[in-house]
Amino acid sequence: MPTTLKYQEKDLKLVGTRPPRPDGVDKVTGRARFGADYNLPGQLIGKVLRSPHAHARIKSIDTAAALALPGVKAVVTRDDFAEMPDEMAAVGELMINFRDVTRNMMAREKALYDGHPVAAVAAVSESVARAALALIRVEYEVLPHVIDVVEAMQPGAPLLHEDQFTVGVKPKPERPSNIAKRLEFGRGDVAAGFAQAEVIVEREFNTKPVHQGYIEPQACLASYSADGQAELWTSTQGHFVFRAQCAKVLQMEVSKIRVTPTEIGGGFGGKNNIYNEALAIALSRKSNRPVKMVMTREEVFRGTGPTPGANVKVKLGCTRDGRITAAQAELNFQAGAFPGSPVNQASMCAFTRYDLANVQVVGNDVTVNRPKVAAYRAPGAPIAVFGVESVVDEMAKKLGIDPIEFRLKNAAKEGTQTYYGPRLGPIGYIQTLEAARAHAHYRAPLGPNQGRGVATGFWFNIGNETTCALNLQEDGTLTLMLGTIDVAGGSRAAMAMMVAEELGIEFERVRPVVGDTAALGFNFLTAGSRSTFASGMASVIAARQVIEKLRARVAKIREVPLEAVAWKDGQARPAEGGGAQFAPMTLAEIAKMAGKTGGTIAGHAEINAQGAGPGFGTHIVDVEVDRETGWIRILRYTVVQDVGKAIHPAYVEGQLQGGAAQGIGWALNEEYFYGDDGVLQNPGFLDYRMPVASDLPYIDTVIVEVPNPNHPYGVRGCGEVPIIAPMAAIANAVENAIGLRLFAQPFSPPRVLKAIEDAAAARD
Amino acid sequence: MARVVLSSALAPYTDGELELELDVTNVRQLFKALAERYPDLRDHLEAGIAVAIDNEIYQDALLQPIAPDSEVILITKIAGG
Numbered sequence: 067m068p069t070t071l072k073y074q075e076k077d078l079k080l081v082g083t084r085p086p087r088p089d090g091v092d093k094v095t096g097r098a099r100f101g102a103d104y105n106l107p108g109q110l111i112g113k114v115l116r117s118p119h120a121h122a123r124i125k126s127i128d129t130a131a132a133l134a135l136p137g138v139k140a141v142v143t144r145d146d147f148a149e150m151p152d153e154m155a156a157v158g159e160l161m162i163n164f165r166d167v168t169r170n171m172m173a174r175e176k177a178l179y180d181g182h183p184v185a186a187v188a189a190v191s192e193s194v195a196r197a198a199l200a201l202i203r204v205e206y207e208v209l210p211h212v213i214d215v216v217e218a219m220q221p222g223a224p225l226l227h228e229d230q231f232t233v234g235v236k237p238k239p240e241r242p243s244n245i246a247k248r249l250e251f252g253r254g255d256v257a258a259g260f261a262q263a264e265v266i267v268e269r270e271f272n273t274k275p276v277h278q279g280y281i282e283p284q285a286c287l288a289s290y291s292a293d294g295q296a297e298l299w300t301s302t303q304g305h306f307v308f309r310a311q312c313a314k315v316l317q318m319e320v321s322k323i324r325v326t327p328t329e330i331g332g333g334f335g336g337k338n339n340i341y342n343e344a345l346a347i348a349l350s351r352k353s354n355r356p357v358k359m360v361m362t363r364e365e366v367f368r369g370t371g372p373t374p375g376a377n378v379k380v381k382l383g384c385t386r387d388g389r390i391t392a393a394q395a396e397l398n399f400q401a402g403a404f405p406g407s408p409v410n411q412a413s414m415c416a417f418t419r420y421d422l423a424n425v426q427v428v429g430n431d432v433t434v435n436r437p438k439v440a441a442y443r444a445p446g447a448p449i450a451v452f453g454v455e456s457v458v459d460e461m462a463k464k465l466g467i468d469p470i471e472f473r474l475k476n477a478a479k480e481g482t483q484t485y486y487g488p489r490l491g492p493i494g495y496i497q498t499l500e501a502a503r504a505h506a507h508y509r510a511p512l513g514p515n516q517g518r519g520v521a522t523g524f525w526f527n528i529g530n531e532t533t534c535a536l537n538l539q540e541d542g543t544l545t546l547m548l549g550t551i552d553v554a555g556g557s558r559a560a561m562a563m564m565v566a567e568e569l570g571i572e573f574e575r576v577r578p579v580v581g582d583t584a585a586l587g588f589n590f591l592t593a594g595s596r597s598t599f600a601s602g603m604a605s606v607i608a609a610r611q612v613i614e615k616l617r618a619r620v621a622k623i624r625e626v627p628l629e630a631v632a633w634k635d636g637q638a639r640p641a642e643g644g645g646a647q648f649a650p651m652t653l654a655e656i657a658k659m660a661g662k663t664g665g666t667i668a669g670h671a672e673i674n675a676q677g678a679g680p681g682f683g684t685h686i687v688d689v690e691v692d693r694e695t696g697w698i699r700i701l702r703y704t705v706v707q708d709v710g711k712a713i714h715p716a717y718v719e720g721q722l723q724g725g726a727a728q729g730i731g732w733a734l735n736e737e738y739f740y741g742d743d744g745v746l747q748n749p750g751f752l753d754y755r756m757p758v759a760s761d762l763p764y765i766d767t768v769i770v771e772v773p774n775p776n777h778p779y780g781v782r783g784c785g786e787v788p789i790i791a792p793m794a795a796i797a798n799a800v801e802n803a804i805g806l807r808l809f810a811q812p813f814s815p816p817r818v819l820k821a822i823e824d825a826a827a828a829r830d
Numbered sequence: 831m832a833r834v835v836l837s838s839a840l841a842p843y844t845d846g847e848l849e850l851e852l853d854v855t856n857v858r859q860l861f862k863a864l865a866e867r868y869p870d871l872r873d874h875l876e877a878g879i880a881v882a883i884d885n886e887i888y889q890d891a892l893l894q895p896i897a898p899d900s901e902v903i904l905i906t907k908i909a910g911g
Contacts, residue, residue: 410906
């Protein structure tokens with residue numbers, strides 16, 4: 067069987083419909099089991115002691131008193147984990163250095179942020195565990211800290227890593243720096259491009275780190291047995307990747323760790339990396355008891371990765387008739403305590419929506435005394451695009467060109483040479499712009515203090531390693547075992563639909579389940595909008611393998627040549643022109659006889675899916691600004707996106723709406739507040755303002771389907787793109803509403819009011 | 831000979847050289863040839879580099895064939911959230 071399948075247009079019976087999701091009943095009745103719902107007899111409760119300092123050398127850790135407390139069964143510190151060499155490995159969207167992974171999991175020489183784990187205990191109850199934490203004596207030497215990305219880049223800024231020299235600079239710098247990496251993408255001659263320009267717009271933007279805001283805090287349960295094997299139940303976006311990370315930092319053989327993924331209450335990139343998992347296994351190994359660890363919301367905020375805050379500079383040059391002649395950006399991204407921000411991808415996404423001859427993007431990956439950043443839908447892209455699409459909008463206005471028309475004049479299309487490398491294949495960017503321009507929303511009237519904004523987004527989408535197994539059961543139903551986590555988006559349903567479509571049977575006859583790490587070969591994370599593309603490809607391969615086996619079995623049973631057997635509508639039938647007639651056999655009939663005619667029938671696929679199709683989206687938003695309070699009300703929102711093919715349109719719409727909702731929250735209110743001491747001041751949802759239902763209008767969606775030629779149903783993926791444009795679209799709408807350009811996220815009432823007052827003062 | 835183009839982000843590791851021709855038939859051979867030619871690039875190749883062969887992006891695909899007349903572009907590996 068091939069490992070990749072090309073797109074074929076065909077009549078569809080099931081793909082494109084909206085059956086109920088297979089996990090739906092359990093979710094709405096409360097039966098679904100999430101991370102914290104798992105328990106084992108005799109389990110202990112694990113808790114983590116976290117640094118109260120943003121930056122401090124750890125001089126000593128004394129755990130004797132904690133260990134002496136009745137009910138405490140184990141304590142682990144840096145001394146319980148091996149030193150890891152510098153070694154880069156892909157874990158999700160970010161390349162990770164295991165020397166850093168082991169230090170982020172448990173501080174070694176220094177605590178690098180408020181909330182950095184310093185020790186962990188396992189005790190018979192949470193109260194005993196908390197009491198034990200209070201008995202651990204840590205001697206710190208408090209060091210100067212740096213929180214802001216621009217300050218961290220300055221010479222003389224407090225250094226997080228004395229051995230960190232900027233990579234990507236020749237010659238190698240003589241002094242260490244918080245700038246871990248500098249990168250530069252370019253094409254053409256930007257100086258010449260700006261010389262050709264008749265209008266130039268140059269602006270600077272700043273964004274704050276925001277959290278992924280998943281409902282379910284990190285939760286896991288580990289059980290290490292005397293024979294050196296471990297079982298782990300955890301809420302994760304990639305159980306195989308978690309297994310790999312745990313095996314590495316615990317120096318265990320991969321096959322001796324079995325990870326069972328629980329249902330997941332949101333991840334959005336925040337559950338791509340281990341936090342407590344290896345600690346739980348280590349505590350279980352030491353105590354010889356199962357250990358359960360559930361983060362509090364405060365721990366989630368203090369200890370797990372947000373998306374970076376950033377400083378972004380954008381310069382755009384244009385002819386008076388609206389053709390971009392040069393584009394330039396500098397992206398300075400916070401990486402948190404360890405290198406590895408998504409500045410690479412942000413740099414590649416900044417201008418890719420446009421067909422440009424002269425481009426330069428410089429990116430800096432900067433360490434600061436905050437938690438190590440984690441992925442968040444389309445990592446980095448919304449930040450870069452906030453700056454770029456704001457400047458694009460300002461340019462269109464200066465030139466007196468409709469913002470969609472301006473984008474259409476410069477839009478990337480099939481064959482456009484990107485500034486990061488290859489030419490784009492078939493894409494649907496122009497189609498999303500045209501659909502947005504044709505939408506009634508774009509022409510709806512606006513009232514006083516109301517404005518409309520447009521912005522667009524691009525994401526690559528990815529494939530990667532994927533496996534699945536499809537087993538025909540004795541009654542003719544099938545079990546589809548998947549290795550990609552259904553991160554609540556409904557991907558299980560999509561995979562089952564593709565299998566049922568291939569076999570020509572009802573959707574309900576395919577039961578999709580997510581297998582544990584012992585059940586299948588390696589699967590990469592559910593990240594990068596890859597699951598329905600890659601796992602869908604694997605599922606179709608497995609289904610077609612089953613069909614071939616069914617045809618072969620029927621050929622033997624009916625004693626006809628293989629080519630005389632066709633598969634259609636869930637039955638083996640005589641092939642047209644096949645030269646043999648026989649009684650058709652249904653799937654159930656074949657399954658019933660399978661055991662006596664050669665054994666059970668199954669298909670499977672082990673692929674590294676290639677050929678992901680890029681996704682593009684165009685957003686329209688209407689806002690109303692209260693000039694007295696600075697409050698921005700979202701009046702109307704429309705997402706238009708090319709998804710290749712919507713296997714289950716309701717779940718695609720859910721992705722588009724969810725991405726927009728998160729983007730709206732990012733734009734309007736979300737930010738971390740740190741005190742002068744570098745301690746996080748708002749680690750909870752009361753003070754960290756996520757959007758709630760009353761903040762949002764109904765989010766309308768328009769699905770554009772330009773098939774990806776590298777997927778049997780044309781799937782591209784859809785989860786990343788919708789979060790990219792909201793911040794810029796809202797900023798553009800505010801400018802149209804009150805004539806005020808916003809350069810700093812979030813656009814919270816106090817900030818907007820101050821901007822209004824500052825603008826008024828400047829006019830006076 | 832395949833035409834090999836390196837993303838400008840890799841210029842610091844190749845003394846600024848961004849285009850060359852190499853006699854390679856798959857990605858593994860490509861990475862080996864590049865590592866020999868540009869020692870500073872070695873650590874970045876398998877860990878952080880994807881290739882676009884005739885504009886089709888491949889990640890972690892060491893055995894992917896490269897035709898003699900192919901254009902191969904090295905880019906940063908891509909993932910997501």
